[in-house]
Amino acid sequence: MSRTSLVTQMLTNDRGGRVFLAVLATVMVAVPVLNLLVPESSALHVSTYTVTLLGKYLCYALLAVALDLVWGYCGILSLGHAAFFALGGYAMGMYLMRRIGDRGVYGNPDLPDFMVFLNWHELPWYWHGFDSFLFAMIMVVLVPGLLAFVFGWLAFRSRVTGVYLSIITQALTFALMLAFFRNEMGFGGNNGLTDFKDILGFDLQSDATRVTLFAITGALLALGYVLSRYIVSSKLGRVVIAIRDAEDRARFIGYRVELYKLWVFVFSAVLAGIAGALYVPQVGIINPGEFSPLNSIELVVWVAVGGRGTLYGAVIGAVLVNYAKTFFTGALPEVWLFALGGLFVVVTVLLPRGIIGLAGQIKTHRQAKASKQSEALT
């Protein structure tokens, strides 16, 4: 079997994925056109606010794909995946902070505002290099990847699994949140990093920049999806599912289970970091709240709602739940948390395989009904 045939096979076997990629492509063309070319007076005009909101959803979708890869396929329920998202976001935020230069409130060309405020006189060593976009992008990938590597190396080789692993991932993100809340850490403490001006010289407030960021997010989501799909369709993907279903068996067959888990975990963390880096310039702020354990749990709910182990289900879940969140927090703010909790209960009890699974359930139900009818007829 040649490489190209593997890719075509991968796409022909993935109907849901083809639909998702087609929808994504349509949105990526339509939204910029409706925002930039259709006049504001027209009913078809998409406001820049909506573009940014959609961009945010796409970042969440990429994050959800990353989680689905480790949870849905490898069976690692990470309750700390938002930590990798936030770290990627901070790396991007640091670059954007350095771009402000002397345009800050204090007008200090060398130090970000919060450092001037704290009476610091020079840039901490770990801020060096973030003037360069390239360096910052390397960090976006490297920092979450490295943390995932060290954490995963220790956890997987000690054979920490199941609920224990979930708890320590939760502890990891909680510890990071507390650390980033401290002013002494040098990441802006409570307020985080904000008040960004431009990215690579393009004004972050302009419509064109926002639309471009949206388009880049969409493209990277598509790329992340295709890469993830390639991984789960490869032999590595089959090994990973085998590990999920019968870990000991996989080990006896001769697979180094801990290295496979580590590989998938690190890849997933890198995807999450990239999602975070795309998120920050669009929402304009990154603060320690992003490390909050609640965020990681919400992320798990997205994937569960969409249907885990399908990748596109995660995308659907992320977009739907976040759309509901936007709607409820605007219309009925006090109801949102109850709705989220209720949603989780409903999905766990009634839709163990999420919305995607529901489609399958309806289909089998219909087939059963149809065969019953045809039996009755004969």
Place this chain on the structure above:
Amino acid sequence: MKPLHRLRGMMNRRRALDVPPVTAERLDVSHGPILYIEGVSVSFDGFKALNKLTLYIDDGELRCIIGPNGAGKTTMMDVITGKTRPDKGTVFFGQTLDLTQMSETEIAAAGIGRKFQKPTVFPQHSVFENLELAMQADKRVWSTLFAELSGEQRDRIEEVMTIVGLQELSKGRAALLSHGQKQWLEIGMLLMQNPRLLLVDEPVAGMTHQEMDRTAELLVSLAGKHSVVVVEHDMEFVRSIARKVTVLHEGAVLAEGSMDDVQNNPRVIDVYLGA
């Protein structure tokens, strides 16, 4: 000493990095036996599961191991596959490979395959995929990511499917197989690794008579090309396949010989009927 030993394990290049483990090429059976278990003792909280067990398995032989519950049969399997480390004694695979110093993965790669009592196959994968995963191949992460099946490998999978009689269920999910079919699939998965030594734990538990007969045929056909060690409770089944039987009792060998010798051995009768 223990932490120091573990630290050394961590520094071991083979373990720290993704380097392929020892292969079966080094296996040396020039003296006859393929497995040497000598003076092995294992105790759990004072309970002696194995008590100076000494046992040799010849290359290509089919050996049945019987014994009452708690005789140490499963512990012996655990020691051979590296799941349990012996307190005392040596376990050698051929002349050269010291199994007590190798990890579970290394032992599997060196050519020892184990079939568990409860059939464990990968339920979400098809029969074909189960065999593909078990296939002897480069099992490092990156090579697995880009692995593709060659024509030869495909043929080998087909061949094993025929041996275990599952060729018609090639695309069926393993979760949907019957109990007996799962056991055969698991034996097939062992065969895919081209093991020199097969350890088979209670292969016919819960099988129908027809399934048992097929299993007996299968195991007998494997001997010669592979060495097979079968642990089994079912005497009728043991009689149908056994050439040489070893009786374990309280962690040591009680008797060894043909099925008739063993059944007429007064000490064996004592252990099985006297208690």
